[in-house]
Amino acid sequence: MSYLKWLITTLSLILIFTALVVAVNLYVDHHGVRLSLFSGGGKVSQNKIVYPDGINQHMFNPELIFRNSEKFDSFLFGSSRTSVIHVEKIPDSRFYNMSYSLGLPTQHLAILKAFAARGIKIKHVIIGLDEICFAMPAAATQKHLVRIMHPDIGGPGRLEIFGMYFFRKPELEELGRWQDRVMLGKTNGRVITNLQGVNLGWLEKDQLIEKAARPIFHFAADQYKPVTYGPKEMDKAFQAIEELVALAQAHHFQLTFFISPIYSQLYLNNAEALLTAKARLAQITDYYDFSGFNSVTTNPVNYYEEQHYRYQVGDMIIERIFGVDVATLPKDFGILVTKQNIGQHLEKQKHELEQYLKSHSLK
Amino acid sequence: MLFNSYAFILIFLPLAAAGYFLFHRFFSAKWALIFLLAASLCFMSLWNVQFAIVLMFSVLVNFACGSALSAAAESNAKSKKPVFIAGITFNILLLGFFKYSNFFLENINAVFATDIHALRILLPIGISFYTFMQIAWLTDIYRQGGYRYDFLSYCLYVTFFPYVMSGPIAYHREIIPQFKTPENWTFNTSNLCRGLFIFSIGLFKKMAIADTLAIIVNGGFDASRVLTFTEAWITSLSFTMQIYFDFSGYTDMAIGAALVFNIRLPINFNSPYKATNIKEFWQRWHITLSRFLLNYVYVPLGGNRKGETRTLINILLLFVICGLWHGAAWAFVFWGLLTGLASIVYRLWAKTGLRLPKAVAWLVYFGFFNISAVFFRAQTWQDTVKVLKGMIGLSGIYVSPNLAGNPFWQKLTVIGIRFGEWRENLPHTDVYVYFLCFLLIPFVLLTKNSNELLEKFSPNWKNAMAVSLMMIAGLLLLNKTSSFLYFNF
Numbered sequence: 001m002s003y004l005k006w007l008i009t010t011l012s013l014i015l016i017f018t019a020l021v022v023a024v025n026l027y028v029d030h031h032g033v034r035l036s037l038f039s040g041g042g043k044v045s046q047n048k049i050v051y052p053d054g055i056n057q058h059m060f061n062p063e064l065i066f067r068n069s070e071k072f073d074s075f076l077f078g079s080s081r082t083s084v085i086h087v088e089k090i091p092d093s094r095f096y097n098m099s100y101s102l103g104l105p106t107q108h109l110a111i112l113k114a115f116a117a118r119g120i121k122i123k124h125v126i127i128g129l130d131e132i133c134f135a136m137p138a139a140a141t142q143k144h145l146v147r148i149m150h151p152d153i154g155g156p157g158r159l160e161i162f163g164m165y166f167f168r169k170p171e172l173e174e175l176g177r178w179q180d181r182v183m184l185g186k187t188n189g190r191v192i193t194n195l196q197g198v199n200l201g202w203l204e205k206d207q208l209i210e211k212a213a214r215p216i217f218h219f220a221a222d223q224y225k226p227v228t229y230g231p232k233e234m235d236k237a238f239q240a241i242e243e244l245v246a247l248a249q250a251h252h253f254q255l256t257f258f259i260s261p262i263y264s265q266l267y268l269n270n271a272e273a274l275l276t277a278k279a280r281l282a283q284i285t286d287y288y289d290f291s292g293f294n295s296v297t298t299n300p301v302n303y304y305e306e307q308h309y310r311y312q313v314g315d316m317i318i319e320r321i322f323g324v325d326v327a328t329l330p331k332d333f334g335i336l337v338t339k340q341n342i343g344q345h346l347e348k349q350k351h352e353l354e355q356y357l358k359s360h361s362l363k
Numbered sequence: 364m365l366f367n368s369y370a371f372i373l374i375f376l377p378l379a380a381a382g383y384f385l386f387h388r389f390f391s392a393k394w395a396l397i398f399l400l401a402a403s404l405c406f407m408s409l410w411n412v413q414f415a416i417v418l419m420f421s422v423l424v425n426f427a428c429g430s431a432l433s434a435a436a437e438s439n440a441k442s443k444k445p446v447f448i449a450g451i452t453f454n455i456l457l458l459g460f461f462k463y464s465n466f467f468l469e470n471i472n473a474v475f476a477t478d479i480h481a482l483r484i485l486l487p488i489g490i491s492f493y494t495f496m497q498i499a500w501l502t503d504i505y506r507q508g509g510y511r512y513d514f515l516s517y518c519l520y521v522t523f524f525p526y527v528m529s530g531p532i533a534y535h536r537e538i539i540p541q542f543k544t545p546e547n548w549t550f551n552t553s554n555l556c557r558g559l560f561i562f563s564i565g566l567f568k569k570m571a572i573a574d575t576l577a578i579i580v581n582g583g584f585d586a587s588r589v590l591t592f593t594e595a596w597i598t599s600l601s602f603t604m605q606i607y608f609d610f611s612g613y614t615d616m617a618i619g620a621a622l623v624f625n626i627r628l629p630i631n632f633n634s635p636y637k638a639t640n641i642k643e644f645w646q647r648w649h650i651t652l653s654r655f656l657l658n659y660v661y662v663p664l665g666g667n668r669k670g671e672t673r674t675l676i677n678i679l680l681l682f683v684i685c686g687l688w689h690g691a692a693w694a695f696v697f698w699g700l701l702t703g704l705a706s707i708v709y710r711l712w713a714k715t716g717l718r719l720p721k722a723v724a725w726l727v728y729f730g731f732f733n734i735s736a737v738f739f740r741a742q743t744w745q746d747t748v749k750v751l752k753g754m755i756g757l758s759g760i761y762v763s764p765n766l767a768g769n770p771f772w773q774k775l776t777v778i779g780i781r782f783g784e785w786r787e788n789l790p791h792t793d794v795y796v797y798f799l800c801f802l803l804i805p806f807v808l809l810t811k812n813s814n815e816l817l818e819k820f821s822p823n824w825k826n827a828m829a830v831s832l833m834m835i836a837g838l839l840l841l842n843k844t845s846s847f848l849y850f851n852f
Contacts (some may be wrong), residue, residue, distance in 0.1 A: 001823050003555075003556045004552050006556055006822030006823070006827050007555065009824070009827045010559065010827045010830050013827060013828065014831045014834050017835040018835055021839060167838070167839065168839050169840060
């Protein structure tokens with residue numbers, strides 16, 4: 001074989017192998033990037049949309065709004081925890097649930113700025129906060145393909161994104177999940193949402209809890225080891241929150257913050273750090289606080305596992321914020337925190353923490 | 364810019380090669396060299412423009428010194444020695460300033476309880492390599508005279524992008540004549556094929572092997588608090604393999620990239636893990652550094668010409684310098700000391716005329732290298748102690764709980780063996796990754812190395828297929844881009 005023939009053969013083989021791998025990745029599309037950026041939209045059937053379970057919602061959700069800017073006028077942001085909130089139940093608005101994995105205020109801000117820059121009319125924005133918002137550096141969440149930002153919202157360019165997602169070795173797990181989802185029609189390997197972006201993937205577990213009428217997981221903090229959040233992460237989160245408030249004023253939309261009802265056993269070691277965050281947040285904006293040791297967060301039946309609360313808890317959050325059926329809500333669930341009552345609120349929460357530690361012999 | 368990046372493989376290298384040969388074809392050799400020099404400086408600037416400025420500063424001063432030295436040597440002037448000393452001093456000071464200032468200050472603070480702030484200095488990539496290359500040039504002129512080059516050729520010799528960042532430490536007499544040979548000025552398909560062949564091997568070594576081993580190494584050395592016996596051995600062996608595949612992979616890519624320009628670089632690795640003693644190892648490992656240290660440090664120190672005691676001291680000094688060259692930290696000094704002592708022990712042993720069976724000799728030396736590599740890799744003394752403690756079983760010896768029913772293993776509980784998770788403190792990854800370091804041992808012992816394969820390369824279907832697969836595997840893994848270990852040195 002001559003050198004020239006060898007060179008042509010080798011380069012051709014490289015091209016063929018490359019094309020094959022890219023084709024497989026495009027077809028499997030584990031992170032839903034082809035779906036969102038390059039072909040637009042998931043498969044709608046019976047008011048549900050089915051996505052692969054590796055879907056990058058940081059990319060998918062904004063792109064969906066860009067393409068359907070007239071359909072929605074209000075948005076709920078947060079982490080996967082808030083994805084169970086049935087936003088269609090919110091009165092007088094057309095909400096879309098924008099929740100994405102490990103959602104951070106800096107990311108919410110970037111997306112809302114992009115909406116505003118594109119002239120999307122915004123009526124109301126609700127933002128669910130939790131300990132992740134104050135503890136997690138944005139760069140850490142950006143390392144995984146599930147969380148790379150949209151190319152027009154601070155993410156890499158489309159060409160780079162194409163390379164990152166499709167010009168790479170497909171993982172066996174992704175192929176397995178694709179097989180389950182597409183070839184075998186199994187429920188694993190997919191994420192289902194309704195047309196308002198609400199994650200319907202917990203329905204089966206929800207029915208299981210209803211049927212069993214008891215918790216389906218066990219998680220307990222075995223010792224009291226309070227965590228502290230990095231000052232840099234805290235500063236970034238609060239700077240983003242301040243900018244969000246300014247953006248709402250500049251674009252005349254209503255902005256509501258709430259702190260998610262974190263499961264009490266998970267909340268325990270975050271409690272002290274979150275009290276500091278809550279004090280700082282009250283100086284910037286009013287907010288609803290659903291966290292702490294209340295009748296909802298201390299009852300594991302309200303959770304699918306230690307991280308995620310149930311649809312019914314999401315409903316209660318909406319009811320408290322919008323004043324719907326308030327009489328049926330537990331009185332200790334959700335309090336509007338303002339500059340005026342923050343001192344009193346923190347005292348009460350500190351007391352509850354001490355009581356909890358005493359009663360569980362953890363201190 | 365990294366060799367293992369799309370920008371380098373798909374854009375920079377093809378454009379630089381095309382431009383170089385087009386300038387040769389349509390303009391002149393001088394313009395082609397200017398183009399390649401510009402490309403090399405651009406390559407460095409893509410890391411950091413300041414790195415390119417330091418590089419050019421070093422080149423300018425050395426060229427001035429070298430030219431003056433060459434003139435003095437030709438006229439046998441008295442200024443020869445002072446100029447030489449000035450040139451060497453400049454290089455040592457430049458390297459010392461960038462690489463060792465903060466180490467020096469840290470030690471001053473520790474000894475005298477002072478609080479001198481560390482200097483805000485970025486270590487220019489490649490400075491350890493191009494400084495040695497230029498010291499070699501100055502010394503050659505001083506010793507033999509001659510070696511006068513035009514400024515352009517000299518600049519390109521020092522800055523040539525395939526080796527400027529991590530070697531091989533090529534000598535001026537190996538490279539500059541190649542740039543001046545007219546046969547090398549035209550595009551050569553054979554060299555391109557050979558370059559692609561060895562580049563793909565290097566890319567595969569780095570991306571598929573070294574970076575896979577890095578999962579265990581980083582987790583074991585940096586993240587875990589304690590390592591049990593098996594975990595510590597897996598961690599240390601993984602590093603031993605990682606550093607070889609990483610650095611030799613880089614060198615293969617450098618050799619391949621240079622071949623595209625019809626430039627042959629000296630080899631840097633010759634199956635080092637086949638060595639059965641420390642002397643042989645250093646003749647096979649980082650060969651261009653070893654020969655530099657031998658010719659430009661050991662020989663000027665007196666080598667073996669001044670009696671046995673002085674020879675042993677020189678060996679020790681040589682390896683301490685070698686350790687310090689690798690990094691500004693006491694761990695590197697200690698590693699150098701340990702290696703130097705091992706060399707002395709080997710020298711004394713060899714004199715007795717006793718010989719170990721080859722397999723035993725290999726095991727002894729490989730075991731020593733594996734342990735000494737712990738000092739080389741660990742970022743703190745605590746990490747070093749953690750790994751070594753684990754390796755000698757002080758943190759527990761755990762075997763799979765599946766073996767708990769086996770009477771043989773039950774008996775071993777008397778000597779402290781426990782049943783439990785044998786990889787609990789290591790990152791969770793595919794099972795094959797834990798065993799990769801063991802699987803690679805027969806591979807490094809029994810197969811030909813990339814330089815031997817390159818020597819025997821002739822185009823055929825089999826190697827076309829192999830190169831394609833290695834290239835595509837490397838390219839697909841580039842999305843997990845990491846930098847080479849030897850950039851730190």
